[in-house]
Amino acid sequence: MTSKEIKTLARSISQVENSSPKAEELLDEAWRSGNHAYRIGITGPPGAGKSTLVNCLASKFSDSGKRTAVISVDPSSPFTGGAILGDRIRMNALSTRENVYIRSMATRGSLGGLSMRTHDVCDILDGQGFDIILIETVGVGQIELDIAQAADVTVTVLVPESGDDIQAMKAGIMEITDIFVVNKSDRHGAEAMVLNLQSLTKLRNNYSTLPWEQPVIKAVATEEVGIDIIFDKLEQFEIMLKKNDNWESIRNERMKRKVLQLINEALSDSFWTQERKKYLNNELRLSEATDKSPFRIAEILLSSLRNT
């Protein structure tokens, strides 16, 4: 990309992130130019080495001639946000490549908003013709699962020390993961961790509707060990998705989600007139003195809709 193209893209993304007036037009255009990129979500607990792994994978995709975008989503508190600065610097070498684009996203306002904005940014990148979008999220909380779930494939990166966490592993992580990576696998406990994961993946494979068995891959990302295997598995997964019509159904689901979101926003916007907002605030101010319940207040507000 020329520095001018990079600037234009960065501006588009910022407009979408800030919900500026032009955002809708930009997203509309992006959707019309298609939904072709392979979206790869990378998630896992802090310190698992996700950034290094993403770095390696982005290099490989770039080497193979694919236009590659990396979005690093950091839902950390503003107080601890500085922790990832090191990763950003490490990635700089990659960002000078002509076919690679890197963007960080941080929390501003609600986390639900972050997840939505991440989807929108992916759509913009997709519209710009990127072949690969790597979405890195820090942590294994709900927000990361939301984001990862928007991807075509989800890679969960763990380390031998994550053993204890697996017992209490967060909701859905077994279900949404397509590829497990045990990173830093030169450390003590790696083999036990792999066996542990393998026995858990058997459970999911019995439930899954996809003809896919979750692989558990050992890696040492800092020494580029295991990267080729992960890369190959990602390609196999893409082929599998396309062969089974899952590629289209994922895109349809994505479009449906966006339509529902737009409808919800429009309905809410047109409902909340100044008058109704005033009524609600007034009721809330009085709520201690009255016996009104939120059900009664909502009913009154909705009946005012029916009468106009």
Place this chain on the structure above:
Amino acid sequence: MTSKEIKTLARSISQVENSSPKAEELLDEAWRSGNHAYRIGITGPPGAGKSTLVNCLASKFSDSGKRTAVISVDPSSPFTGGAILGDRIRMNALSTRENVYIRSMATRGSLGGLSMRTHDVCDILDGQGFDIILIETVGVGQIELDIAQAADVTVTVLVPESGDDIQAMKAGIMEITDIFVVNKSDRHGAEAMVLNLQSLTKLRNNYSTLPWEQPVIKAVATEEVGIDIIFDKLEQFEIMLKKNDNWESIRNERMKRKVLQLINEALSDSFWTQERKKYLNNELRLSEATDKSPFRIAEILLSSLRNT
């Protein structure tokens, strides 16, 4: 509570959990009978000893004559859900007390739904005249923060080993925590952990609008060490909230959230007629062949609303 009262309460809660037709009436009644309970959220990483701590606190509240409810929310995967069985058994002794009620909630369907249902169950318990509602959540992900945030006070339980996690601590945890507990503080590293947390809490205290400094309390819950201090701090926090009108503003905010939720559901229900659903599904089926974007589809659907 008599066993008949317990049965009635359990049935009401189940109806709310399952969104049965009677749920709205039950919740409406609950809201009208008031919103007086002190809601205490207890969150923290797996293995931090939250259940033991909640057990100790519930006993103390019960001893002091308060009607006490405990809700254990477990957003774990169905594959790992069995992990908390031990805690449930340990709690049984407590549940035979006359003024204590204990309820577990697990994931069914979406996690967002779990958070909403937890709020509703708290409202039911509140309406039943409980003085104290302890809400225990496993983990420090977004869902736990959502749930904890619905409480009047949030206690975050950590262990000396959580040190590494703090660096990458999840969004908002510093902001939403009112009381930190370093549990298992007889272990190595407890002192360093406390100092670490104390320096982080200084940051929040500069931002906070409440006249409250986050205490960092050392505890060994299995030996009931530190429980009295936590109990006192919880009482101090309640007094502080009531003195500063925060008690009312939290309840107003809660009522507002409920009104908004009810309005959103009603708007969505009345919008999505069979005809519109059919149109959307049809468009999605065709989306590969057409150049329609979700923006265009939403526009067409919304204009059909304006024309009717």
